[in-house]
Amino acid sequence: MQGLHLTADLGGVDASLAPMRDAGALAALCHAAVAQSGLTGVAELFHRFAPDDPQSGVTGVVLLAESHLAVHTWPELGGVTLDVYVCNYGTDNSAKAEALLDALLKAFAPRDAEVQRLSRAAAATPAV
Template identity: 80%
Template sequence: MNGLHLTADLSGVDPALPPMTDPAALAALCRDAIAASGLSGVAELFHRFAPEDAQSGITGVVLLAESHVAVHTWPELGGVTLDVYVCNYGSDNSARAEALLDALLKAFAPCDAAVQRLTRAAASTPRQ
């Protein structure tokens, strides 16, 4: 379970960006960023919240062979939260996780981004 968990809280995102309110646009953005980073998507779900109009936010999740990426949009607030977690089973995927997060940050172009990095390893540490 050794891996890297990245989160980012974005503010000042243009609510008119298609991935903010269009599930298909957010799904395409995520798929493209995953492929470009060298990770492997295995399943996905994108949901627009009620009221299901052009201004409703979206939650999207892509399961990765390496773990997951989740995106939540709040167009009414110009906010987005990002969650990228990759396991390092077999190889170190940290650079791929960073590349995926960077691609999403670039696409949303926030005025501000608070990024957190957490190394996940406790469960894979042998017990004494």
């Protein structure tokens, strides 16, 4: 059950960036970032909050063989939240998780970013 959970709260993101409002563009960005990081996408869902409003935000989730990526955009606020979690059972995927987060941070180019790193379940995992 050991893993690494990364979250990032981004501010000052350019609202005109396509992934901020376009589900297809966000999906393409996530696919590229997942592939570049060496992680394995197995399923996904991307959704614009108000389909009739081209200014509305987008949410997207990529299920990974190693766990998940979630992205939520608020173009009206210039905000994005990122959530990357990887399981490290059997192999350490931490560097891949960091690479995925870094790729998304570069793509969104926020003015401000608050990044959190949490080791998950280290105390609950039985010794082998």
